[in-house]
């Protein structure tokens with residue numbers, strides 16, 4: 001459903017990523033004014049780029065979709081992760097405050113250590129296990145400390161248009177291998193970019209402020225997610241459940257990080273679709289929503 005928001009203008013940063021692309025498509029479809037500069041001319045770590053972008057667009061809302069998301073590579077590139085996910089976010093927050101701009105930013109479920117053995121809410125203690133998670137936590141804290149008017153949303157297992165997401169990778173693996181090994185002891189919530197965009201715009205329209213978990217509903221292990229995607233595609237690969245430790249990745253990852261979207265749904269008086277509905281729509285198209 002289109003939202004009427006002609007009193008707002010948006011600056012979208014990280015316009016080439018999954019979430020950035022979904023924002024561009026939705027704002028264009030709804031006729032909401034926005035600027036979404038290419039990342040080459042809008043590097044969020046470059047203060048001059050940011051000042052130019054603000055001057056060109058004079059936004060009322062800045063949406064930061066840019067992030068350094070390479071969880072394993074971040075272990076050896078902590079300075080870069082910190083520069084993009086924290087220091088640049090702090091500088092952006094200050095710019096927003098100085099210019100009376102609402103800052104919208106995205107965190108991650110990887111701020112948690114997964115040891116709660118229950119669903120996380122916004123009041124739970126954070127304890128990131130890896131460099132990426134620490135840089136993202138520092139970033140969300142910088143927004144809360146410096147931005148003035150802000151919305152910080154924590155999504156998990158984000159999927160949209162792009163080569164990096166789990167669904168795209170799974171399709172590639174399935175084309176090349178009959179047997180797939182997928183972790184069954186790692187659980188969170190697959191979350192579609194269209195739902196993230198929709199809820200973000202509703203929150204802006206509603207005048208909401210603060211930090212919220214923004215995920216689809218329900219939760220799944222990565223194994224269950226893989227099985228569901230293959231079922232939708234009528235693919236008959238064998239999916240073997242294995243522990244995450246079988247993959248020996250560079251970064252330690254939390255095992256169980258589903259987050260409750262209840263607080264956000266309550267404030268906006270909405271329901272957010274189940275992850276299976278979002279995955280089905282993404283894999284099969286909007287006719288199957």
Ligand SMILES: NC(=O)c1ccc[n+]([C@@H]2O[C@H](COP(=O)([O-])OP(=O)(O)OC[C@H]3O[C@@H](n4cnc5c(N)ncnc54)[C@H](OP(=O)(O)O)[C@@H]3O)[C@@H](O)[C@H]2O)c1
Nearest residue numbers: 014016017018019039043044066067106108155156157158
């Ligand atoms: N993907 C997930 O599973 C996941 C899970 C939890 C939370 N999140 C969070 O959700 C948000 C959106 O994620 P996403 O999946 O849309 O990420 P994405 O597809 O990786 O997009 C991030 C974009 O930021 C760009 N970028 C990196 N450094 C930049 C810089 N210095 N200046 C400008 N742009 C820069 C990247 O460009 P390059 O590709 O050229 O580097 C990429 O196009 C992020 O805050 C992310 O941390 C994501």
